[in-house]
Amino acid sequence: METKKLPTVECQMMIRKPVAEVFEAFIDPTITTRFWFTKSSGKLEEGKAIKWQWEMYNVSSDVFVKEIIPDKKISIEWDDPATTVDFEFTALTGNTTYVIIKNYGFLQAGDDLIQAIKDNTGGFTTVLDGLKAWLEFGIELNLVRDKFPQTKQK
Template identity: 65%
Template sequence: MENPIFVQCQMLIRKPIAEVFEAFVNPEITTKFWFTKSSGKLEEGKMTTWTWEMYNVSSEVQTLKIVPNQKIETLWGNPATNVDYEFQEMKNGTLVIIKSYGYSQTGDDLAKVVNDNTGGFTTVLDGCKAWLEHGIKLNLIEDKFPAE
């Protein structure tokens, strides 16, 4: 039975919907605020590898569905969970909603993954907003767990 718990994070990004959507499918842009390397653009039905070089971590991302300028549905992580990205045109820009669900964990393990996903996806949205609106690379992902 699938766990009914889900994470939802959102942010208004004051840019046109096509520009914001492209930032999530095109690694030339996404690497400015999230992962450091990608095996390619997100494409429906394809597997993509995202890498965070500073942590020596990679993740396989399966793109299940893409509705241009509206939604990206993916499956990724270990154990794999669904992560959907929704894009809604607003008067002042684009509302991005990230939903993560389908967790297999329970108890304390579930609490930890929900906490990690909430913080992680919020950080991604914050970095995306800074990059797209102001051209500032905040290094949020790199600085979240600094090595000393």
């Protein structure tokens, strides 16, 4: 009997920083706001519900933190319809970390599913690119802010 593989977005990047520093960049919104969302209602903590905002687009997302394994994994549920996002961290050396972001649990079908996969693949790739620039070089590239310049921004 063949098992059906569920659609999963997967993006990855090596970051030239220790795993604890890369992990903390996703936990602590004072860091995350340098490369992803613009505002957060708090730090990620297991079992906690928070809100992330992208003020320039007047968009927000409710996030529920399902699991945190320090320096290894963060699992959240977000968006509408809700999907699961796993952030996985692997120390390659003392100063390099491999980050994999997996997004799954899509309820859409057909063209709507294809669009959701495209949007999330592009979005999480942009997040990892911004993370790399910020942590490795201290450069805030404004990638998320500039992704949709035709959208009315604040």
